[in-house]
Amino acid sequence: MSKQRVAIIGAGGRMGVEAVRAVGAADDMELVATLGRNDKLETLTEAGAEVAVDLTHPDAVMGNLEFCVRHGIHGVVGTTGFTDERLATLRGWLAEAPGVGVLIAPNFSIGAVLTMQFARQAARFFESAEIVELHHPGKADAPSGTATRTAEMVAEARAAAGLGPQPDATTSALDGARGAVVAGVPVHSVRLSGLVAHQEVLFGGDGEILTIRHDSMNRGSFMPGVLLGIRRIGGVPGLTLGLEHLLDPHSLDLDG
Ligand SMILES: NC(=O)c1ccc[n+]([C@@H]2O[C@H](COP(=O)([O-])OP(=O)(O)OC[C@H]3O[C@@H](n4cnc5c(N)ncnc54)[C@H](O)[C@@H]3O)[C@@H](O)[C@H]2O)c1
Numbered sequence: 001m002s003k004q005r006v007a008i009i010g011a012g013g014r015m016g017v018e019a020v021r022a023v024g025a026a027d028d029m030e031l032v033a034t035l036g037r038n039d040k041l042e043t044l045t046e047a048g049a050e051v052a053v054d055l056t057h058p059d060a061v062m063g064n065l066e067f068c069v070r071h072g073i074h075g076v077v078g079t080t081g082f083t084d085e086r087l088a089t090l091r092g093w094l095a096e097a098p099g100v101g102v103l104i105a106p107n108f109s110i111g112a113v114l115t116m117q118f119a120r121q122a123a124r125f126f127e128s129a130e131i132v133e134l135h136h137p138g139k140a141d142a143p144s145g146t147a148t149r150t151a152e153m154v155a156e157a158r159a160a161a162g163l164g165p166q167p168d169a170t171t172s173a174l175d176g177a178r179g180a181v182v183a184g185v186p187v188h189s190v191r192l193s194g195l196v197a198h199q200e201v202l203f204g205g206d207g208e209i210l211t212i213r214h215d216s217m218n219r220g221s222f223m224p225g226v227l228l229g230i231r232r233i234g235g236v237p238g239l240t241l242g243l244e245h246l247l248d249p250h251s252l253d254l255d256g
């Protein structure tokens, strides 16, 4: 079987370095291009890339994706910053490029994906829900893409269950004291040396608290998800939002 021809955009960054290592070690993939900030996107077509992995910056990712989609290159995207407006723009490009698939993965780690699923499952049973995301101080954005997506999923589950706004009598003296409110869910962002990527989803009801916590201790934790995305995205045209949609429900094997 021929190897998949993979390019990594943002190859010199914290995630990019790990992804170069992971793709380089995968028997079924060939790393055909590594791009940094000053490299031309034409490198992707010249190298014959079939899948491009984007691990850059919210300011750069849309331009990269437009190029990829218009040139028939599938995208596996870990970069954050995907608003509804950006997703609509991306869907528009994909509509003009039948057969091209793009995965937007707010988080590639299996534990974080499960955290989001469990949070969605729990949301309808509790009147209160808040999120604390904790990351390294080099992180470009806040709130994290994972926390934003988790808040949206919690909000969707609350709305479907007919839950109203959360109880909260607090009047804040300082802006930000109650976090950033995403889809009605307060999200608190911690940036601390020593951290990698962590999240707590807190649920509260009458006399009980449920805390769902996930910790990525290193960036290797994201790599099985990156490789899975590369292997699967060519068979799923259009936009896929979340790695969970590419997981085989009957297999424990992340490699397949
Ligand atoms: N989905 C996930 O599981 C996951 C996990 C970790 C990080 N991330 C996200 O991935 C992104 C990168 O994170 P990081 O910690 O590796 O950041 P980083 O700053 O360490 O690396 C980003 C790299 O991209 C490069 N870059 C910037 N603009 C570019 C462009 N136009 N073309 C090519 N390269 C460009 C930078 O020079 C840098 O080397 C962030 O948005 C982060 O939130 C996602």
Ligand SMILES: O=C(O)C1=N[C@H](C(=O)O)CCC1
Pocket: 080, 106, 107, 108, 135, 136, 139, 140, 143, 144, 145, 146, 147, 196, 197
């Ligand atoms: O380190 C980062 O930056 C991370 N970004 C993603 C996010 O914003 O959710 C995933 C976790 C790590």
